[in-house]
Amino acid sequence: MYAQMVKTDAARVRPLDEMEPQERAFQERIDAGQKIEPKEWMPEGYRKTLVRQISQHAHSEIVGQLPEGNWITRAPTLERKAILLAKVQDEAGHGLYLYCAAETLGISRDEMYEQLHAGKAKYSSIFNYPTLTWADIGAIGWLVDGAAIMNQVPLQRCSYGPYARAMVRICKEESFHQRQGFDILMKMVKGTPAQKAMVQDALNRWWWPSLMMFGPSDDASVHSAQSMAWKIKQNSNDELRQKFVDQTVPQAKYLGLTIPDPDLKWNKEKGGHDFGEPDWAEFFNVIAGNGPCNAERLDARKQAWNDGAWFRDGLSAHAEKAAGRRAAE
Numbered sequence: 001m002y003a004q005m006v007k008t009d010a011a012r013v014r015p016l017d018e019m020e021p022q023e024r025a026f027q028e029r030i031d032a033g034q035k036i037e038p039k040e041w042m043p044e045g046y047r048k049t050l051v052r053q054i055s056q057h058a059h060s061e062i063v064g065q066l067p068e069g070n071w072i073t074r075a076p077t078l079e080r081k082a083i084l085l086a087k088v089q090d091e092a093g094h095g096l097y098l099y100c101a102a103e104t105l106g107i108s109r110d111e112m113y114e115q116l117h118a119g120k121a122k123y124s125s126i127f128n129y130p131t132l133t134w135a136d137i138g139a140i141g142w143l144v145d146g147a148a149i150m151n152q153v154p155l156q157r158c159s160y161g162p163y164a165r166a167m168v169r170i171c172k173e174e175s176f177h178q179r180q181g182f183d184i185l186m187k188m189v190k191g192t193p194a195q196k197a198m199v200q201d202a203l204n205r206w207w208w209p210s211l212m213m214f215g216p217s218d219d220a221s222v223h224s225a226q227s228m229a230w231k232i233k234q235n236s237n238d239e240l241r242q243k244f245v246d247q248t249v250p251q252a253k254y255l256g257l258t259i260p261d262p263d264l265k266w267n268k269e270k271g272g273h274d275f276g277e278p279d280w281a282e283f284f285n286v287i288a289g290n291g292p293c294n295a296e297r298l299d300a301r302k303q304a305w306n307d308g309a310w311f312r313d314g315l316s317a318h319a320e321k322a323a324g325r326r327a328a329e
């Protein structure tokens with residue numbers, strides 16, 4: 001996977017007085033908090049940025065089913081299996097709302113799939129790590145869905161109407177997902193010492209990748225300035241990462257767990273935690289396609305696409321026949 005080379009002039013956000021009248025009017029609408037709807041005029045960079053972000057987000061939801069899907073057959077009770085199945089189905093639904101939102105910008109779903117399968121489109125780095133134990137399923141709900149909520153609640157106020165509206169339901173469902181993860185871990189930390197150790201091990205492995213979900217640090221984030229000016233993003237990557245750490249530390253304490261960061265400490269003056277720097281070399285390596293599970297995830301998606309060919313062919317044949325019948329009538 002490589003950068004999609006979306007040219008948005010992101011390196012420098014142009015002030016209103018440097019814009020052509022149509023673009024200035026657009027920016028003034030954004031500044032006034034108005035929503036932009038599909039058929040309205042928009043700068044090409046705005047459209048491309050949204051296609052990039054929404055399609056990456058949709059792919060993340062779809063690929064994100066794989067690590068958890070791995071545990072559906074091995075969930076410890078029938079109830080846990082039913083809950084996990086429902087959660088994984090929700091993720092599929094999120095992917096579908098998001099593909100629909102991206103389609104309103106003039107890209108087809110087939111094109112988005114092609115970009116994913118060709119390794120041209122990104123999906124979240126987090127889904128390139130393996131789920132080794134049942135505690136990982138708890139950790140994903142708690143940390144990964146927790147980070148997703150932190151990032152996605154502000155997206156409900158995104159300037160692009162279809163994306164903002166899709167996020168409303170997604171956020172409600174993510175909250176259930178986060179609680180189900182925390183509930184798994186609460187049960188396990190009250191279990192045997194081996195179960196508690198399994199939870200600590202899961203936290204050790206998922207903590208840093210979860211912090212990386214928010215994207216590179218602000219000084220390395222190429223799209224943030226322009227995306228924030230367009231109110232696609234409301235907060236910078238570092239702001240959201242900070243909020244996530246501040247929210248999660250007390251939850252870890254409640255579970256009796258230790259966050260694997262020797263630099264983590266409360267900073268009274270700033271009213272938040274200081275914490276260590278994620279391993280950015282690892283992050284860039286994962287998003288370049290070289291994480292522990294990148295190849296496996298892409299292969300699974302490509303196989304699902306190829307296995308579904310007979311069904312797509314059947315639907316097309318049926319649609320053609322129906323159209324032929326209608327024409328004959």
Ligand code: FAQ
Nearest residue numbers: 003004057060064123124125148213214215221222223224
């Ligand atoms: N992974 O300039 P920025 C979920 C890329 S959904 C991979 O800071 P931006 C639910 C970025 O695309 C999780 N790539 O970019 C769930 C860009 O590359 P490009 C997904 C990343 O867009 C739970 C380059 O780095 N959520 O978890 C990542 O302003 C459980 C430079 O970065 C969303 O997609 C990353 N972590 O900010 C499902 C939310 N971070 O495109 C199943 C919507 C950065 O130039 C189970 N997206 N990159 O080739 C966003 O909020 C933003 O796109 C960010 C990145 C914050 C992810």
